[in-house]
Amino acid sequence: MENLERKRVAILATNGFEESELxxxxxALEKAGxxxxxxxxxxxxxxxxxxxxxxxEVSVDKTIDQVSQSEYNALMLPGGVMNPDTLRKNRNAVSFVKSFFENHKPVGAICHAPWMLAEADVLNNRKVTSYGSIKTDLVNAGANWVDEEVVVDEGLVTSRTPNDLNAFCSKLVEEVYEGKHEEQVA
Structure with missing residues (x-):
């Protein structure tokens, strides 16, 4: 198993996140260190x-206006319908997501969370998956959408539903361990 000691990961979420997806x-990330x-x-x-x-309920460590991608090695976005739908209306949250791509850092997004990726305009020519109902949104944002358990594209890890969490967590830990990916771009 990969050792993630000295790695810091932000999980961006708000009310309505899918419990298991956070x-x-x-x-898994904490178990890896x-x-x-x-x-x-x-x-x-x-x-x-x-x-x-x-x-x-989960305790919030920091608010979006208190953080920068420079404090973290990676970003994880849980799904749920309400969670990304609320956050994609927050300019600071969208900028925070985009900044991980601009700095070539790993990002994981599951279920409806790729809505945040579409809003951040980071999906052009990227291979991704998601909950099926947002496929058209992601394709319209330039993504190459596929129906697979987990998809890894240069540091971007995506999955469809809570049923895919084991594969998602495994690949997310692997990508955080590998670190920056030069092809992970906005």
């Missing part, structure tokens, strides 16, 4: 969405 990748921080558009706690109702 908690499982966070646990990474320091993981929850970054949000609000202070305090954010609530997950699980099985059609509010679920576990």
């Amino acid at each position: 908690l499982k990748p966070k646990a 990474a320091q993981v921080e929850i970054v949000s558009d609000r202070t305090g706690n954010i609530k997950s969405w699980k099985d059609g109702q509010w679920g576990t």
Whole structure:
């Protein structure tokens, strides 16, 4: 297993994130030795969405206006419908996402989270997957969308649903371990 000691990973989320899509990748990254921080558009706690109702709350470490990509080695974006739909309306959140691509750093996005990638305009000619209902949005943003469990394209890791989390977490840890990818660009 890859050792992610001295690696810092930001998880960008807000109310309505899919519970398993934040908690499982966070646990996998921490198990590998990474320091993981929850970054949000609000202070305090954010609530997950699980099985059609509010679920576990997670403590926010920093707000989006307190951070820079320079503090982190990688970024992880959990899905849920409400979470990325809210965050893609926040200019600072979109700029934060784009800055990881501009600096060639690994990014993971699962389920509906690739909406943030479309909003950040970083999908042109990139091979990705996502929850099926946002395929057209990603194709319209320039992506080469495929229906696969996990897709890795030069440091960008994407998956479709919580059913893909084992493969997603494994590839995310691998890409964070590998570090910067020169072809990971905005």
